[in-house]
Amino acid sequence: MTPPADLLEGHRIVCHLDKVLADRGMTLTELAERVGVSIVNLSVLKNNHAKAVRFSTLTAICEALECNVGDILGLRP
Amino acid sequence: MERRLSGMLAVAQWVLGTLAVLSLLGAAAGVLGASGTRSLYDRHVPQAVADQAQRLWPQSASLPSSPVLVRASHWQDSYEVFNEIPKEGARMPQGWAELNPGSDDVVGHVGLLTFWDPGMLRRTAWLVAIAFIPAGLAWLWWTLSRMVGSARRADPFTHRNARRLAVAGALVALGPTFALLAQLGVLRWMLASSTAAGKADIWFRWESVPLWPLGVGLALLVLAAVWRHGVAMREDLEGLV
Numbered sequence: 640m641t642p643p644a645d646l647l648e649g650h651r652i653v654c655h656l657d658k659v660l661a662d663r664g665m666t667l668t669e670l671a672e673r674v675g676v677s678i679v680n681l682s683v684l685k686n687n688h689a690k691a692v693r694f695s696t697l698t699a700i701c702e703a704l705e706c707n708v709g710d711i712l713g714l715r716p
Numbered sequence: 717m718e719r720r721l722s723g724m725l726a727v728a729q730w731v732l733g734t735l736a737v738l739s740l741l742g743a744a745a746g747v748l749g750a751s752g753t754r755s756l757y758d759r760h761v762p763q764a765v766a767d768q769a770q771r772l773w774p775q776s777a778s779l780p781s782s783p784v785l786v787r788a789s790h791w792q793d794s795y796e797v798f799n800e801i802p803k804e805g806a807r808m809p810q811g812w813a814e815l816n817p818g819s820d821d822v823v824g825h826v827g828l829l830t831f832w833d834p835g836m837l838r839r840t841a842w843l844v845a846i847a848f849i850p851a852g853l854a855w856l857w858w859t860l861s862r863m864v865g866s867a868r869r870a871d872p873f874t875h876r877n878a879r880r881l882a883v884a885g886a887l888v889a890l891g892p893t894f895a896l897l898a899q900l901g902v903l904r905w906m907l908a909s910s911t912a913a914g915k916a917d918i919w920f921r922w923e924s925v926p927l928w929p930l931g932v933g934l935a936l937l938v939l940a941a942v943w944r945h946g947v948a949m950r951e952d953l954e955g956l957v
Contacts, residue, residue: 676957680957681957683955683957684957688955689955689956689957690954690955690956691952691955691956691957692956692957693956693957696957
């Protein structure tokens with residue numbers, strides 16, 4: 640039996656960027672412009688395909704969305 | 717700039733591919749040429765025919781031959797006695813080997829022994845031994861060509877390329893020594909079943925082992941280790957936002 644994708648990746652971190660963006664009424668393109676990170680990379684993060692996030696990226700996202708790290712990232716049970 | 721680099725890589729890939737084909741042709745020529753499989757049929761070659769063959773095909777010099785030390789009991793042998801030259805009209809003895817220089821003088825301590833009739837099996841083993849280096853080179857050029865191809869596709873840092881480099885390093889480091897020892901083994905095997913058996917010995921000096929391929933091969937192995945580390949680092953960075 641093939642193990643679930645999150646076990647293959649070796650983590651249970653989940654990204655809530657889409658929810659936070661929707662709450663703020665902001666598009667991914669707009670966030671990319673504000674944060675200075677490519678839309679491709681932000682899309683990777685939003686779709687839970689990222690394996691690691693730089694502290695600088697997290698800081699920039701949190702500043703742009705006026706939120707905390709816990710609002711963007713969570714731990715899947 | 718990127719276009720220029722891509723062009724240079726394309727040229728390099730083409731050159732390496734051509735070298736691979738040439739090396740393969742070299743190996744094939746060694747095996748199929750006048751001194752290759754054709755000589756498999758040169759059983760009981762009369763001296764006149766052999767001389768003619770050497771005139772016609774200078775590469776016949778690559779017939780299995782080796783420097784030998786003549787044993788003391790045969791130092792006084794004449795050319796005819798040592799080489800067991802048959803009387804007029806008789807067939808050459810089976811497994812005939814000729815000690816050069818081929819004059820009527822006393823043979824002496826050292827000479828070059830040519831195996832004119834080593835037999836099908838030994839001859840085939842010899843061809844494999846001499847084809848090893850050009851065939852190995854062909855594989856090496858082809859592998860490098862494929863690595864350059866992966867660089868053209870902007871994907872050179874892969875486990876496959878690291879493995880290719882490691883195998884190439886091992887081949888370059890050990891290949892020439894292996895080929896030399898294989899040729900030596902086959903020559904000794906030929907000597908044991910030739911007319912010169914018990915009259916001369918083939919010797920081996922470790923100084924004759926080329927050292928520079930060992931150095932180049934080790935450098936490639938180190939590069940392969942660095943490459944593998946690079947691949948691991950790349951994998952770590954993949955998916956980093």
